[in-house]
Amino acid sequence: MYRRFLLIPLLAGLAFSCQLTKTENTRQPKALFIIVDGIPADVIEKLELPTLKEIQQVGGYTRAYTGGDADGYSKTPTISAVGYNSLITGTWANKHNVWDNDIADPNYQYWNIFRIAETADSSIKNSNFFYLAG
Template sequence: MKFQFKYYSLIALVAIVSFGQLQAQNKVLIIGIDGTRPDALLAARTPNLDQLWENGAYSFKAKTDDLSWSGVCWTSMLTGVWKEKHNVYGNGYENPNTEEYPHFFNLARQQQPDLRTYSIINWSPIHKILNNNDATVMKHKLTDGLVTKSVSKTLRNEDVDVMFVHLDNVDHAGHSTGFTPDNPKYIKAIEKSDKNIGKILKSLKKRKNYANENWLILVSTDHGGSGTNHGEATPEHTTIFYIASGKDVKKGEIQKQVYITDVAVTALKHLEIAIKDEWQLDGNVSGLK
């Protein structure tokens, strides 16, 4: 693994301390729960997610790409642009246009090269748009439990600035038994994801410097579904949820239309990255004050 560190001059540090406490460092944790319909999320027992949205900003009417395949939608989330720009039209990632429209980690590090960025995922194709020098990459397959353990360990022990986490078991349940809120197995998978998120949040709060950190937590999904599939431009497939939690969030339901592309842009804003017109981002900041 490659780690990078920030250095502060003694003079600058003394100057900051002389005026009081150190300014809290803005950091971002993004959690993606693959294939989770908003109506099913609301039907499930999810105390950890409930605490985030009930005390944060949220939309259960957000929209993903009308071509609701995982590859398309995760790329839209992480680049902040639609498929017509990032050029991912399926799960094969045949010819992604990451040179013009890169992962938002890359954009952030153009201005803050020392950012510690982590991507810890279950479904490995997500990393096809991420150069290895853009982040510390950790890949896991088959179980969200392994992802959760790795995320928890990293948050407790490493100097993380921004992290993307991908959980996949809800999507597996949808494909095998049905994407519907009246399917007990699908609901159970959502509830298990909530428990994993609870473990992640507990580890986040155990960070040594947590009191001096200003975390924005964003939770969303790539698509919904119906029957045992997705990919269509129907409300059941394209309606997603969006949750933003943290000190800088404007609490309550977000009144404007929220899109999956808003995730990257909102993360950049919280990281205090100046968003350039030349990036041609399609998303907007959602949920912040």
């Protein structure tokens, strides 16, 4: 089995690029969603990552997992694309229909966070950065 990791440079690059910018009298809030695959949270939390610590201090950090209940409807294989789709759609594989990294037949009936945000406010801009090593 191949282990794939989203590396620490992803954290640094995203955190650096998402600093708040001031306009004349307003601040434009930003959202940053980081998925680190294959690196235990306790390992990341032991590192000296000042920007991540700032995010954590204002309540913008939480641990999350995917995989569901072993014998329930939410049972999901622990494969990268399956977990990513569960996180960004808020549904299990039995609904988003991504069962492996091939993403052969996704069910687009369940919107992802990017589609929801852009539908709510068409002026919202989003970008995705994805890096697999291994």
